[in-house]
Amino acid sequence: MTLQVTLFINTLAGQLRENAYDAAKVQLASLTALVVLASWLAWQCKQRTPLLRSKHLEPRTVPAYYPYIGHAISLFLNYRATLISSRHYVGNPRDPFYLLLNGAYTCFVTDPTHAAAIHRAASALTHDHFLEQIARSFGVSQQGWNRLVNVSSDPKIQHGDSPSSKPSRKPLVHQLLNTFRQHLSTIIAHAGLQKAVLQQTARHCSWNRLTSTRSLPCERSGHTVQLGKWVRDAFSESGTKALFGDTLQRIEPHFIATFNLFDEESWKNLYSVPGIWRMKNRKAVKKIQADLTSYFSLPWDQRSDASSFVREIETRMSDCGMTTDDIAAFIALLYWGTTANAWKACFWCVAHIAADQELLRSIRLEAQAVIRGSFPPVEMAIQLKTRCPKLVAVYNEVLRFYSASGSARKNLRPITLYSGENTTVIPAGTNLAILCHEMHMDAQSFGDDAAVFRADRFLENGNIMARSGNFKPFGDGFAQCPGQYLAQAQVLLFAALTIVRLEIEPIEGEGGKVPEADAKTPSFGILVPQKGQDMEVVVTPRD
Numbered sequence: 239m240t241l242q243v244t245l246f247i248n249t250l251a252g253q254l255r256e257n258a259y260d261a262a263k264v265q266l267a268s269l270t271a272l273v274v275l276a277s278w279l280a281w282q283c284k285q286r287t288p289l290l291r292s293k294h295l296e297p298r299t300v301p302a303y304y305p306y307i308g309h310a311i312s313l314f315l316n317y318r319a320t321l322i323s324s325r326h327y328v329g330n331p332r333d334p335f336y337l338l339l340n341g342a343y344t345c346f347v348t349d350p351t352h353a354a355a356i357h358r359a360a361s362a363l364t365h366d367h368f369l370e371q372i373a374r375s376f377g378v379s380q381q382g383w384n385r386l387v388n389v390s391s392d393p394k395i396q397h398g399d400s401p402s403s404k405p406s407r408k409p410l411v412h413q414l415l416n417t418f419r420q421h422l423s424t425i426i427a428h429a430g431l432q433k434a435v436l437q438q439t440a441r442h443c444s445w446n447r448l449t450s451t452r453s454l455p456c457e458r459s460g461h462t463v464q465l466g467k468w469v470r471d472a473f474s475e476s477g478t479k480a481l482f483g484d485t486l487q488r489i490e491p492h493f494i495a496t497f498n499l500f501d502e503e504s505w506k507n508l509y510s511v512p513g514i515w516r517m518k519n520r521k522a523v524k525k526i527q528a529d530l531t532s533y534f535s536l537p538w539d540q541r542s543d544a545s546s547f548v549r550e551i552e553t554r555m556s557d558c559g560m561t562t563d564d565i566a567a568f569i570a571l572l573y574w575g576t577t578a579n580a581w582k583a584c585f586w587c588v589a590h591i592a593a594d595q596e597l598l599r600s601i602r603l604e605a606q607a608v609i610r611g612s613f614p615p616v617e618m619a620i621q622l623k624t625r626c627p628k629l630v631a632v633y634n635e636v637l638r639f640y641s642a643s644g645s646a647r648k649n650l651r652p653i654t655l656y657s658g659e660n661t662t663v664i665p666a667g668t669n670l671a672i673l674c675h676e677m678h679m680d681a682q683s684f685g686d687d688a689a690v691f692r693a694d695r696f697l698e699n700g701n702i703m704a705r706s707g708n709f710k711p712f713g714d715g716f717a718q719c720p721g722q723y724l725a726q727a728q729v730l731l732f733a734a735l736t737i738v739r740l741e742i743e744p745i746e747g748e749g750g751k752v753p754e755a756d757a758k759t760p761s762f763g764i765l766v767p768q769k770g771q772d773m774e775v776v777v778t779p780r781d
Contacts, residue, residue: 308338382564483543
């Protein structure tokens with residue numbers, strides 16, 4: 239009996255201990271939940287409380303519901319709607335604001351006055367952090383990047399010229415980017431690269447070329463083609479052959495298709511989307527790097543048709559000890575910067591011109607004299623810019639309406655912005671995103687109908703609009719897009735040649751309408767049509 243009582247008491251005691259332990263776990267879980275909730279509520283309150291520093295107001299923070307991730311998900315799902323709602327939240331749509339993106343706050347700037355003030359403070363800005371991010375996403379190794387930012391080169395010494403001048407102290411990456419800008423800075427300087435690109439582009443603007451490259455029978459009754467695919471293929475092949483000659487496509491025939499696949503999701507590289515959500519993009523990047531590594535592994539005499547630009551970049555990187563893999567990855571980045579946006583601008587130009595046959599005929603009339611003048615492609619592009627105001631007006635309106643370009647910077651010192659009586663101070667070390675598309679929708683600069691596309695907008699005070707502080711389709715400041723002159727020349731040349739040489743008419747129905755732009759997907763370049771959309775046109779040769 240005593241044994242049974244003892245067992246009963248021990249069992250009861252054990253159950254009490256277990257219940258007490260379970261109760262302690264419940265209390266601990268409840269306390270943890272309360273702490274997390276209290277921390278979240280405190281964080282929400284902090285986001286909604288303006289922070290005063292030295293009597294100046296910092297940009298307002300748009301509240302986010304998710305710690306660390308912040309607005310990243312909403313920005314990726316609907317980029318345009320997120321920006322619009324953020325501007326409404328801060329009250330004044332011209333005020334800068336903070337968004338939390340993957341653990342870091344980024345200040346978004348949409349006012350042209352503020353953008354100009356930031357760009358004037360060039361010595362206080364750096365974009366090396368963002369450049370590293372993009373270079374690494376293209377496959378440049380950490381060791382390779384360290385060489386790019388820590389090694390300096392003197393091309394005069396390396397190429398046997400007089401070393402009398404001081405060697406450059408700039409990091410190699412800055413020297414390479416300066417070389418990139420010099421080759422693309424104007425339509426007549428370094429004409430070797432531009433001449434090659436424009437010559438290749440002109441070859442695509444003929445009936446025989448269209449039918450041969452697309453395996454179409456050469457019937458004069460006309461063919462239905464997808465305009466976007468036609469323009470993209472023409473520009474991709476022109477840029478690839480101009481830079482790498484015929485060799486790259488001969489040894490890697492699917493290079494352009496792989497690059498186009500990557501370009502569809504290239505925005506994920508710019509916004510550092512975690513790898514699990516960009517598997518297709520990463521696979522395409524690795525294939526591009528492997529293709530270019532195979533190309534650069536060939537002896538010089540087997541790729542002698544490469545452009546002098548590619549040879550110069552390769553030589554300078556090789557002389558500084560860069561590996562072939564890193565050379566391939568960095569030149570892939572430059573190739574993307576050269577070819578990714580021009581075809582998109584050209585597509586929208588030709589699409590809007592084809593959709594308005596009266597506009598097409600008027601532009602054809604002004605372009606005929608230039609095209610029939612038998613000028614070389616570079617000279618033809620220069621003539622089109624000066625003698626075809628309607629075509630140039632359409633091009634500028636395309637840039638205004640479809641450009642989502644911007645500048646990504648980090649300020650090394652505090653920057654003060656003034657707007658009337660308001661003063662805003664952006665603290666040092668802030669990530670800055672200067673958005674040009676929002677400026678392009680400004681009704682004061684571009685009219686009450688700025689939210690719609692109007693082909694003749696830049697014919698009315700066009701020079702004033704084009705030089706407006708609100709018109710920044712290629713960014714602004716020291717790092718604005720160096721390829722803007724070549725892009726304009728290539729677009730004007732392709733559009734004029736196709737309009738003069740070919741009849742282009744949209745098909746009947748929805749497929750023949752100008753597609754809607756994809757404003758949901760983040761972009762720092764020209765917007766593309768919504769997924770699955772293109773414009774089908776009937777193309778026939780002209781006598």
